[in-house]
Amino acid sequence: MYQYDQYDQAMVDARVAEFRDQVERRLAGDITEDQFKPLRLKNGLYLQLHAYMLRVAIPYGTLSSRQMRMLGDIADKYDRGYGHFTTRQNIQYNWIKLQDAPDILADLASVEMHAIQTSGNCIRNTTSDQFAGAAADELVDPRPYAELLRQWSTFHPEFDYLPRKFKIAIIGSETDRAAMKLHDIGIQLVQNDAGEIGCKFYVGGGMGRTPMIAPVIGDFVPPLQMISYLEACLRVYNRYGRRDNKYKARIKILVHEIGADEYRRQVEEEFAHILTLGLEPPAAELERIKGFFEQPGFDANASDELDLSDPDFALWVDQNVHAHKQPGYAIVNISLKPVGGIPGDATADQIRLMADLALEHSFDELRVTHAQNIVLPHVKKADLYGLWQKLDEAGLASANLDLIGDIIACPGLDYCSLANARSIPVAQKISERFADLGRQRELGELKLKISGCINACGHHHAGHIGILGVDRKGVENYQLLLGGCEGADTSLGTITGPGFNEDGIVDAVEKATDVYLAQRADGERFVDTFRRIGMAPFKEAIYAKEAVNG
Amino acid sequence: MVEQSLRFRDDEPVGDPAVTVDAFADQSNATAVRIEPGDDARDLLPHLDRLALVEVNFPAYTDGRGYSAARILREHGYAGELRAVGDVLLDQLSHMRRCGFDSFAPNQAISVEAAEKAFATWPEVYQKTVDGRPAIWAKRHPA
Numbered sequence: 001m002y003q004y005d006q007y008d009q010a011m012v013d014a015r016v017a018e019f020r021d022q023v024e025r026r027l028a029g030d031i032t033e034d035q036f037k038p039l040r041l042k043n044g045l046y047l048q049l050h051a052y053m054l055r056v057a058i059p060y061g062t063l064s065s066r067q068m069r070m071l072g073d074i075a076d077k078y079d080r081g082y083g084h085f086t087t088r089q090n091i092q093y094n095w096i097k098l099q100d101a102p103d104i105l106a107d108l109a110s111v112e113m114h115a116i117q118t119s120g121n122c123i124r125n126t127t128s129d130q131f132a133g134a135a136a137d138e139l140v141d142p143r144p145y146a147e148l149l150r151q152w153s154t155f156h157p158e159f160d161y162l163p164r165k166f167k168i169a170i171i172g173s174e175t176d177r178a179a180m181k182l183h184d185i186g187i188q189l190v191q192n193d194a195g196e197i198g199c200k201f202y203v204g205g206g207m208g209r210t211p212m213i214a215p216v217i218g219d220f221v222p223p224l225q226m227i228s229y230l231e232a233c234l235r236v237y238n239r240y241g242r243r244d245n246k247y248k249a250r251i252k253i254l255v256h257e258i259g260a261d262e263y264r265r266q267v268e269e270e271f272a273h274i275l276t277l278g279l280e281p282p283a284a285e286l287e288r289i290k291g292f293f294e295q296p297g298f299d300a301n302a303s304d305e306l307d308l309s310d311p312d313f314a315l316w317v318d319q320n321v322h323a324h325k326q327p328g329y330a331i332v333n334i335s336l337k338p339v340g341g342i343p344g345d346a347t348a349d350q351i352r353l354m355a356d357l358a359l360e361h362s363f364d365e366l367r368v369t370h371a372q373n374i375v376l377p378h379v380k381k382a383d384l385y386g387l388w389q390k391l392d393e394a395g396l397a398s399a400n401l402d403l404i405g406d407i408i409a410c411p412g413l414d415y416c417s418l419a420n421a422r423s424i425p426v427a428q429k430i431s432e433r434f435a436d437l438g439r440q441r442e443l444g445e446l447k448l449k450i451s452g453c454i455n456a457c458g459h460h461h462a463g464h465i466g467i468l469g470v471d472r473k474g475v476e477n478y479q480l481l482l483g484g485c486e487g488a489d490t491s492l493g494t495i496t497g498p499g500f501n502e503d504g505i506v507d508a509v510e511k512a513t514d515v516y517l518a519q520r521a522d523g524e525r526f527v528d529t530f531r532r533i534g535m536a537p538f539k540e541a542i543y544a545k546e547a548v549n550g
Numbered sequence: 551m552v553e554q555s556l557r558f559r560d561d562e563p564v565g566d567p568a569v570t571v572d573a574f575a576d577q578s579n580a581t582a583v584r585i586e587p588g589d590d591a592r593d594l595l596p597h598l599d600r601l602a603l604v605e606v607n608f609p610a611y612t613d614g615r616g617y618s619a620a621r622i623l624r625e626h627g628y629a630g631e632l633r634a635v636g637d638v639l640l641d642q643l644s645h646m647r648r649c650g651f652d653s654f655a656p657n658q659a660i661s662v663e664a665a666e667k668a669f670a671t672w673p674e675v676y677q678k679t680v681d682g683r684p685a686i687w688a689k690r691h692p693a
Contacts, residue, residue, distance in 0.1 A: 005690070007674045007686040007690070008686075010673045010674050011673075011674060011676070014671060014672055014673055018671055022641075035639075039641055121612070121614075151676045151687075152676060152677060154676050155645075155672060155676065156676075156677055157617065157644075157645035157646075158614075158617045158618055158621055158645075158649055159614070160614065160645055161611070161612055161613065161614025238614055239590075239615055239618050239619075243587075277678075279678050281685070282687065282691055284691045285687040285691060288691075
């Protein structure tokens, strides 16, 4: 894992001091809430419905056990004993007092963490593949590039007041586990015929109220020009992105309105100029960073044998354990989606337990996934059974990864001041309706995603089944979308028709799954069947009038 | 209203009033120009030699186009006064300085001491820009 040197540490320490000063000015009444708002937002501090919410950055979703333990301690010390892992691979605390915020940032800085640029119209925390450095299908480990990106984007003076927020994801595998094409910029590390590594730039994707899949803008940018190319992409956006309407201000609208070809032309022109300025960190810097991501000291003799005689353990292994590139090792997914639970929430005790398990079994590393789960990336197969038992005791062994119970949901109207409807109760009811694991496994991979408003933090556009909460004349109403997908075959969901109330949406989801079960061909996932048979059969079943006498 | 000016240059201030970019194109003797957020700073590049003052207007601090305008001018060798005008607040000063501004005319007065403190917010910087400060990567790998 990356470790701060004196320069990195000086930057986060300076931030803590700056924010402490700003909070003192606010508490003393020297600045108004209006003046303070943009300052606190730069530090991830939102004023929500009931309290302040603090969003802490987890750069490319990677954590050490020491950092994870601190997240648990903060939940106990300053919040109500739990935290919420988000679709941006971050963590949010929902019950923060303003006067505590500088102390929390100081605690974070003591373990090389921060809340820098977790909100505001700036470059947000870079996200990545949660299996980076471990996946069997990986071409290049994206983490060193993500760290280079983190440093470049931190306090970038030109791009702190962009038209709108800006999210970058980077991956190094053919399999896209980071929804890369649904970001403002998605970078895929690829290899050309000559065996060289390059960056394939997808620009102008996003969700929100106008979802778009990013087109390719740069086919093959040399890694040692990645920062210069980013400067060019961002400068064109900063100068020409729309500022007249916040709902049309994301880069996807610019790329869409002027067209990918014209945007590419402008970027290429700017890129040619920027290359003359020498802004790119040298190869030695990328090498220095790579040094922190060398593969851990795997036991070359680790056994690939696994005793699956305990049926519950076997189920969990089948569902939640992923192939590792190193023989004898596995990638463990810890589902934060127990039946009836709040997706992504973990208690302070659970957070600390996961930290302990990472230290003991996973070379001191954890990852947060955009599906709001936790990953232990490097676990010896021989340790899996003992690890599973400890997880099970703590309520962390739900064997539902990528099944209908593994729901993504935003905090919704229970917490969020932007929301139109609650997300959490809907997630809980669906989770309870499909509580039977056998039934979930029968349905197979089925990604269900819920957003409580059009901003789409719950990624409803990319759900095989998506749910969007809206406000209809003061009543919460839920629209159903089918056919969304992230990854290599990214697609956007289509709305089925009129919305439903809270119980109605649960019934509608169940009817959609019934259609799938009745119609699926061998090996088809829900989304594959939908793509083959189209919306009509689903619509018919979902909106069929109940027969009058049974 | 008396416009306050914070200036971090040693040369004499320009007396001429700044004209709009459109007017500047028609006036061969103008030495001062004001860029609005929608103007293209690159239109000025052929005339950098005769310019002594460029004002960049920030009607709202949230409109960040002026940061790119400033950097573009400096990247192309503009060495005259570069003044941020308008909704210029204390907490934006350090980034503005990094983008090449060396003079400020904020709507609400800022003391020289407060400005100097703001410039010193970041002990180090991650990016190479136009202010001559070495990026952290350059310090890590001295040539």
